[in-house]
Amino acid sequence: MISDEALEQLWKEHLHNSNKEERKIHNFMRSTFHKLRIGEILFKFFKTYLKAFESDGSQVVVTQQLTSDLLGQLIEKNQISAIHVPGFCPPEVAESLSQSALEEYTHWKLGGVVSTDMFYAGGSVPKEVADHSWPDFRRYFGERKDFVGKQRMMSKGTWPVDRLRLDLDDTWPFGACLGQYLGEKLRPAIMRIMCEKNDLNFPIPKHGFIHTDDFPKLKSAQGTFSANIYLKIPEEGGELYIWGINLNRLKGMRNYLSAQILTMIMTQGYVFDSEWQQEIFKLLPAPHIIKPKRGDLVIFHSGRPHSVAPVTKGVRVTNQLFIRANGCAPLAVFS
Ligand SMILES: O=C(O)CCC(=O)C(=O)O
Numbered sequence: 001m002i003s004d005e006a007l008e009q010l011w012k013e014h015l016h017n018s019n020k021e022e023r024k025i026h027n028f029m030r031s032t033f034h035k036l037r038i039g040e041i042l043f044k045f046f047k048t049y050l051k052a053f054e055s056d057g058s059q060v061v062v063t064q065q066l067t068s069d070l071l072g073q074l075i076e077k078n079q080i081s082a083i084h085v086p087g088f089c090p091p092e093v094a095e096s097l098s099q100s101a102l103e104e105y106t107h108w109k110l111g112g113v114v115s116t117d118m119f120y121a122g123g124s125v126p127k128e129v130a131d132h133s134w135p136d137f138r139r140y141f142g143e144r145k146d147f148v149g150k151q152r153m154m155s156k157g158t159w160p161v162d163r164l165r166l167d168l169d170d171t172w173p174f175g176a177c178l179g180q181y182l183g184e185k186l187r188p189a190i191m192r193i194m195c196e197k198n199d200l201n202f203p204i205p206k207h208g209f210i211h212t213d214d215f216p217k218l219k220s221a222q223g224t225f226s227a228n229i230y231l232k233i234p235e236e237g238g239e240l241y242i243w244g245i246n247l248n249r250l251k252g253m254r255n256y257l258s259a260q261i262l263t264m265i266m267t268q269g270y271v272f273d274s275e276w277q278q279e280i281f282k283l284l285p286a287p288h289i290i291k292p293k294r295g296d297l298v299i300f301h302s303g304r305p306h307s308v309a310p311v312t313k314g315v316r317v318t319n320q321l322f323i324r325a326n327g328c329a330p331l332a333v334f335s
C-alpha cells in the first residue's frame with residue numbers, strides 16, 4: 001500500500017513533469033488551435049479538395065492463439081487491422097467479473113470534463129482522468145492494488161488480463177511488462193461499462209464516436225495498441241468498428257492535406273459531436289465491423305480510427321488495456 005506522503009510526493013512530481021517546457025509549448029499550441037477552431041476552418045476551407053481515404057488492405061485475423069508471427073504483422077508491420085481471439089476468457093470468469101463491475105461504476109468524462117458514453121467500474125479510474133485531478137490521481141494509485149486483487153479473486157486466479165500479459169511476454173521477441181510512471185507501477189487494465197443510459201444530450205451516431213487514442217500515422221513497432229476482453233455482451237449494439245487505413249502510407253499533396261486535417265479533427269474535441277462524426281465517416285473507407293462474443297479478445301492499433309456502436313439494449317462490460325510498443329523495449333501494459 002502506497003503511503004499518503006508518497007502519493008503527495010508523486011503528485012508533485014507529476015505536476016512538475018507535466019509542466020516541462022516542451023510539454024507546455026505542445027499544450028499551448030493544442031489549446032490555441034482548438035480555441036481558434038483552426039481544424040474546423042481548415043476543414044471547411046479545403047472541404048471540396050479533401051480526398052476520401054482508401055483501405056490499406058489490412059484485415060481482421062481470427063485466431064485461436066497469439067503467435068509471434070501474428071504480433072509481428074500487427075505491431076511491427078501494421079499489416080493487419082486487428083487480432084480477434086474467440087473464447088480467450090472462460091465464460092464463468094467473464095460472468096463473475098461482469099457481475100462485480102455492476103456493483104459500482106462512474107461516468108467517464110475525458111480529462112474529467114468532456115462527457116462520453118462510457119463508465120469505469122470498481123474504482124478503475126482511467127489514467128488520462130487521473131492525470132487531471134488530485135482526488136482521481138490519489139484514487140488511481142491508492143486503489144490500484146485492491147482493484148487488481150479483487151479482479152483476480154473474482155477470476156479465481158485466472159484473470160484474462162494476466163494471461164494476456166504472459167502471452168505477450170512469451171510471444172513478443174522483447175517480452176512484455178507492467179508499465180510504470182515516475183517509478184510507480186501502473187494498473188494493468190480497467191473495467192469499462194456501456195449501457196442504454198448515458199449523460200449525452202444528443203443522439204449518438206449509429207457507428208458510435210470514431211476516434212483514435214494514438215497518432216494515426218502508424219510506424220513500425222511504435223505506438224499504443226488497445227486490447228479489449230469482452231465480459232458481457234449487450235442484447236443490441238456494442239459492435240466494434242475499425243477502419244483499415246494507414247495515414248503514413250499515403251502519397252501526394254491532396255492525401256497529405258486530408259491526413260493532416262483528419263488527424264487534427266480526430267484528436268481535438270470534435271469527437272463527441274454528431275455532425276463532425278458524419279464528416280469523418282464520409283472520409284473513411286468501409287469499416288471492419290466486429291461483433292464480439294462473451295470471452296473474446298480483440299487487439300488493434302489505437303491509431304487506427306475506431307468506434308463502438310451505442311448500446312441500445314442491455315449492458316456491455318469489458319476489461320480494457322493499452323499496450324505500448326517502443327522498438328526493442330518490452331511491450332508495456334497499462335490503463
Ligand atoms: O470497447 C471496445 O470495443 C473498444 C473501445 C475503444 O475505443 C478502445 O479500446 O480504444
Ligand SMILES: [Fe+2]
Pocket residue numbers: 211212213226302306
Ligand atoms: Fe479507443
